[in-house]
Amino acid sequence: MKSHRQVLIIGGGTAGIMVAAQLLSQKNAKDIAIIEPADTHYYQPAWTLVGAGTYDYDKTARPMSSIIPKGAEWIKDKATGFDPDNNSVSTASNGTITYDYLVVAPGLAYDFSLVPGLGEAIDKGVVCSNYTDPKHTWNVIKNFKGGTALFTQPTTPIKCGGAPQKIMYLAENHFRKSVVKKKTDIVFATGGTVIFGVKEVAKTLMEVVDRKDINLRFHHKLVAVDGDKQIAWYKLGKDITAGGCVVMSGEDTEKHLDETFQYNYKDVKVTVDGNRYGIHYDMLHTAPPSVAPKFVKESDLVNAAGWLDVDHKTMQHNKYANIFGLGDVAALPTAKTGAAIRKQVPIVVDNLDLLMKHDKIGNKAYNGYSSCPLVTDYGKMVLAEFDYGNNFTPDPKLKQMLISDSSKEHWRLWMLKKYGLPYLYWNKMMKGKNV
Structure with a gap:
């Protein structure tokens, strides 16, 4: 196995897979590897419905091998530490892997x-x-x-x-x-x-x-x-x-x-x-108490609170210019959701693409967008979409679903949660398409 990669991604969750897929579609990054130890990729947003007896747990799982984008290499291993001054990541089984660019997206851990x-x-x-x-x-x-x-x-x-x-x-x-x-x-x-x-x-x-x-x-x-x-x-x-x-x-x-x-x-x-x-x-x-994974928390890449220290708008690391972080591990003052990742990925991909081509990042900025589909009954839902300032920012596309105010309960939003979002996740987001 090669010990150097152009782009090394830590994490085969929503963020890692989307970044890899979108980078490959840009065709500038030709050597991408994803470090991920798990055999299975889960669509966790549906677990609320599983817990209420209205969604099949097995439908939330797919083999990781089927999710890794074609053209990216899957390193089935655990990342164990960083040496950012020497552009390297240590792993449990594959030794040290060096990189030109690093994307840190391992999600969070329970403590x-x-x-x-x-x-x-x-x-x-x-x-x-x-x-x-x-x-x-x-x-x-x-x-x-x-x-x-x-x-x-x-x-x-x-x-x-x-x-x-x-x-x-x-x-x-x-x-x-x-x-x-x-x-x-x-x-x-x-x-x-x-x-x-x-x-x-x-x-x-x-x-x-x-x-x-x-x-x-x-x-x-x-x-x-x-x-x-x-x-x-x-x-x-x-x-x-x-x-x-x-x-x-x-x-x-x-x-x-x-x-x-x-x-x-x-x-x-x-x-x-x-x-x-x-x-x-x-x-x-209850929800479990959550922290950054141990190998991230104990590294030089975190802020005082123990989360990956990245710029809130660009997701570029505040100290190391060739490192980006996004998703649940990132120290971003917004909700940790797949919807947030959906908006973070294009910013990270654009910045990485420009960094590889021109050695500078662009001026696209993440505004803290996140969304929380709040199911309120079987058959009813509210869709909370908001930014860093907790401003309500509903997607204009909801009007196509005949939803005029997503802060109110609606059965169409329930249909979006149960059927629409899982379809978009597996068939669009995981394929690197912007949705």
Whole structure:
């Protein structure tokens, strides 16, 4: 095997495959290799639907060998470290590989040590996560017999920040159909301060919360999970005042409720232990705490927060001009989604192409676009599209689907999520076509 590549890409996920495919279509890069250890490539956005029992898990998977673009070499190996001053990457089995240009797109990793107890509890019993085992999520939801259904998330960045609440809306819909809803309290506990960062979308989601009778608990930082006792432990990011909401119960609750802390209060079982606040659950869904992969986090390529240090507009590394990074690993202040990657890739490819031809990058700029398809019921969806400033930026093409306002629930958006987006992913995005 050759030890040098013109363009070396780390990661065979959405970002890595799209960059390789688009570079090959430009015909300037002739020697491209992708380092990727996995045998299978997953379309993870559909895992929300898998977790709700309305999509076949097997249809989200394809062999990696069928996804690697024709003309790119697949190095089935793990990257283990960087030596950017000598333009080289170390691997687990293939030694050192040097490059002219490097694209870092390995996605993110899960670090369960950040929430003690979660790693031992997840994907077992009544604790589930669409991020790790959506089939188990569906088993938990369909076998739920009532009680406290707790949906939560860590305070780290995660894939698609809206995903922990999408499955909650679908679960509520299933509970309603299966008649356990009347003996169920649904609680959404988040370290954030609002249901969603885009005002137009948040307004719709609050209407959904009202309709579904969901208790929102803000300023709740998940710090531990006790799987045996079925308690999720939190540190509260806001003081409980004398008339405070979380410890109140009984007749005075509504009078004292602070809706910036709790909305639509439910008197579920809680335990206070020092400065920790425990919510008892009968089922728990969460996202895993997420970090950059270890070999990236421990390299010289990251910022103080441990994410790949790239320019927010060009995705070029802030120190090494021949390195680019995009996707979930990149330190970009926007949501980590496939939709964001869809807009990042053409910028990276254009800059790489110009760098190879003229030794300088272009002036195309990524504006932070991301999108979060927020499924609110079986058959309904809101599409949150936004930029770095959390400005609502709907795609004009939605008008072709007869959707005038994608911040409102619509059945056509559900059809887009379930059928349209998977088709575009496999047949357009993975083939290097701009969509």
